[in-house]
Ligand SMILES: Cc1cc2nc3c(=O)[nH]c(=O)nc-3n(C[C@H](O)[C@H](O)[C@H](O)COP(=O)(O)OP(=O)(O)OC[C@H]3O[C@@H](n4cnc5c(N)ncnc54)[C@H](O)[C@@H]3O)c2cc1C
């Protein structure tokens with residue numbers, strides 16, 4: 343019985359793959375079988391720009407943008423907290439907008455421009471937001487910090503673009519940068535160390551408002 | 554996550570056809586709900602159809618004076634749109650009360666309507682759940698049911714619909730436009746779009762296999778004070794225990810739709826008619842058939858009090 347199932351499987355494999363891709367032991371890798379089947383591929387090629395550098399990857403379709411950045415491009419500044427959109431540690435900017443990189447597939451980013459914490463500033467050449475986080479002690483363990491910084495930089499742009507928030511009083515007036523606005527707009531970034539008040543101070547300084 | 558093949562759709566019709574021909578295919582829009590569920594293997598599509606490049610990201614006026622919102626318009630862009638803020642403030646308010654800035658930048662109009670429940674047993678693949686695994690039983694009935702529905706429930710499922718935006722859309726009588734695999738189109742009023750659980754809680758909307766949402770249409774503006782109140786366990790970035798979307802006119806008449814209490818946004822037109830009589834009269838009709846558990850009975854009072862606060866705010 344088992345023998346006949348195995349025979350059945352190897353016949354199917356033979357049908358969908360060319361004899362040349364079968365290794366000596368008669369086993370075909372999934373990739374080879376998938377390639378032979380054309381559009382049935384579990385891998386896709388994707389090209390995009392990360393921190394002003396063109397990148398091209400051929401990845402398993404399941405790869406999230408977060409895993410592509412960390413595991414394939416070795417940009418480990420972006421952190422994985424929950425992997426489910428609940429903490430904000432993985433926040434990066436795609437075409438200038440902040441998103442959770444854990445809830446998007448890298449193959450969905452063909453042609454996009456991605457900015458991670460490594461692209462915002464480097465040692466000796468800090469982004470003003472990075473410098474402000476250091477000045478105000480906007481962290482303890484630092485795990486949430488890259489996400490907090492990417493999120494806050496994009497968040498201030500959202501206020502400039504007059505995007506309202508839950509605490510904006512008048513939807514038809516111009517949006518203002520107040521500490522209440524900053525707190526609400528940063529609620530997608532959780533800090534287990536509870537550095538929130540210093541984080542708000544740092545962001546308020548960059549925004550040019552008093553916290 | 555299970556392996557899957559991936560394609561970028563070239564047209565709405567092609568996407569609908571591809572989805573109809575493969576029962577294991579799914580559309581992916583923002584991905585914020587689908588990927589979350591795929592990681593837990595609650596959703597296990599073997600093929601994904603990426604619908605992000607179909608040009609469905611526009612908001613346009615309709616000839617009747619309303620707005621047609623493309624299915625792929627992001628929640629942030631819908632909330633920030635000038636006409637939406639001015640004429641349909643309820644939609645902006647409901648969207649801004651949901652999720653986080655990052656999530657709203659990705660989440661789409663169609664994806665938001667189709668997001669699945671947040672019932673903890675639906676998420677826990679070790680527990681029976683009729684919605685996840687038809688026929689396995691409902692762990693919430695007799696279990697931890699504080700977040701669950703209090704009306705329109707069935708013996709099979711007491712889950713709620715989690716969308717804030719849908720509550721606002723229901724109060725405004727939005728219409729969902731779709732394209733089927735055979736190319737035919739239809740318009741479904743939001744009142745008829747989401748289903749009650751009945752014996753088949755796994756079927757959540759009237760969409761057929763492969764049917765594609767192309768747009769959501771808002772009828773001409775109806776004015777009034779538009780108020781969205783969401784009561785939740787923390788002040789931001791949390792789902793509703795109870796939420797109410799209301800449009801209250803100067804004379805005290807209006808309409809309300811309630812979230813967090815049923816398998817769909819809950820609106821009863823006879824209850825709307827009671828609004829001038831106050832919160833108690835309105836809530837007693839809205840929840841006349843309430844079926845609560847020990848743990849979620851508080852939602853009955855919460856609906857009435859939230860409504861009272863809204864009516865006071867509209868008068869003030
Ligand atoms: C941590 C967290 C907190 C959240 N908080 C809230 C909250 O407070 N309030 C709230 O309302 N929501 C909340 N959400 C849910 C969020 O709003 C949804 O995940 C989002 O709206 C889904 O949209 P999407 O475009 O990402 O959908 P996707 O994940 O891409 O798709 C969802 C479903 O819709 C289908 N689909 C998508 N587009 C179409 C189409 N055009 N035609 C047919 N089918 C389609 C997909 O096949 C899939 O089954 C939260 C989510 C997370 C992760």
Ligand code: SF4
Nearest residue numbers: 672682683691710711
């Ligand atoms: S309430 Fe519905 S979703 Fe939750 S366990 Fe019961 S059947 Fe599943």
Ligand code: FES
Nearest residue numbers: 423424425430444
């Ligand atoms: S890792 Fe993406 S939100 Fe937590």
Ligand code: FES
Nearest residue numbers: 482484533534535
């Ligand atoms: S600094 Fe430790 S989690 Fe924020």
